[in-house]
Amino acid sequence: MKIKQLASFTGVSAKTIRYYEDIGLLPKAKRGGNGYRYYHEQDVTSLKFIRRCKELRIPLADIKRLVVVQGSGNAPCRQVDTIIFQQLEKIRVAQYELEQLERNLKTLANCCDHEQIKDCEILKHLRAN
Amino acid sequence: MKIKQLASFTGVSAKTIRYYEDIGLLPKAKRGGNGYRYYHEQDVTSLKFIRRCKELRIPLADIKRLVVVQGSGNAPCRQVDTIIFQQLEKIRVAQYELEQLERNLKTLANCCDHEQIKDCEILKHLRAN
DNA sequence: CTTGACCTTCCTGTAACTGGAAGCTTTATT
DNA sequence: AATAAAGCTTCCAGTTACAGGAAGGTCAAG
Structure with missing residues (x-):
């Protein structure tokens, strides 16, 4: 799916999604031959996670840490x-x-x-x- | 008095005082031949007023309106x-x-x-x- | 084939400062 | 008197989390 669709699925604006990619909160999206960003279900999940953190007013820097830590399964x-x-x-x-x-x-x-x-x-x- | 003294009298940093002047919240200070800003008692009063507004979390734009309105004595x-x-x-x-x-x-x-x-x-x- | 929607990047602005650089002037010390 | 330290100046960058908008490429529909 393209960025606007991801936006509408998650309630996060396309502008903001690009911003999150810029600051490394989201991984770099895959690009089509036209330069467009393309996304998958996984990205919907990630963005929803971020949105939920935002609702708790967790700063982006901390959300980033949460995102990173999710990868490290066996850590406390x-x-x-x-x-x-x-x-x-x-x-x-x-x-x-x-x-x-x-x-x-x-x-x-x-x-x-x-x-x-x-x-x-x-x-x-x-x-x- | 010079800027740092005004700062210590009011609890507002010199940096911030200059900033307030920049955005027109404080009037342009008189300068000495050396380019230094010089202040009077009146400025202490003004700054304390601003500081008190700040404690109430009134945005600077609104504080500015309060400052301006103080000049218009007979208005409601x-x-x-x-x-x-x-x-x-x-x-x-x-x-x-x-x-x-x-x-x-x-x-x-x-x-x-x-x-x-x-x-x-x-x-x-x-x-x- | 053109219109409109959507995509891209890049630049600016927001609020209210703070930090720091580069370069004066004044004050204190030796 | 020379020098060092403190204080003053301006200007630029960074902070937070984006939003708005310009300029320009792309794609689907009529």
Whole structure:
């Protein structure tokens, strides 16, 4: 199949597929005599795997490591574990930050009485030491 | 004062200060005969304002609008409001996404029995349709 | 035989910086 | 006074994960 079909099977744009090939996340596709890239079922699987990782917000660099490690059948899967746990930790840190943020923004949002700029409580808060 | 001093007063690096000037978030600094930038108290205030906005994760483009709007004393402060509320909304969307994410990652993290790569449940899940 | 869809590569832009090179000026030390 | 170190300048490249678009080749349909 050609690139656009792979794209529609996987929900990953053709542009992005080429990009993944560029950075070595996907192997170099076989080319026809016309220079077109041609793909197989296997590529659908690979791309879906990548897409699923992306949904977990795993950075491409880590996804690459996951892809590579899949080839090494008998190795222990500590690397996989680590990536997932680190990701989970990142998410938790982000959650904590967003909580603080939400509280601060809520306070700020509530303080405005829709006055004129020069009396705006929001701006006053933002300027405050 | 020179740029590094402004940096230390505000907690914004000299590099970043120059960058802010470049993109027009800060006004062009006055230069001495040597080409050095020189700053006043006012600039400390401006930068602290920006820093506070940054802590709320307001994008620089929006911070710029806040900076500009501060000059227009008698205008209604609807723009300010809007930016804050949009920001709050963004944060809430992000929180929601992170919640889903955390759940998914937790499930994944718990399914691994530290086996070999070829039997790794995490990878199996990631490959699953 | 031409139109339109699809393919290719390459370049640019995004957000908000950070790092580093090359080359001044100023300050401190010897 | 000479020199070294710190601080300043500009400019270029890199970061992340692509998207948009130009220029040009290819293929199927009418």
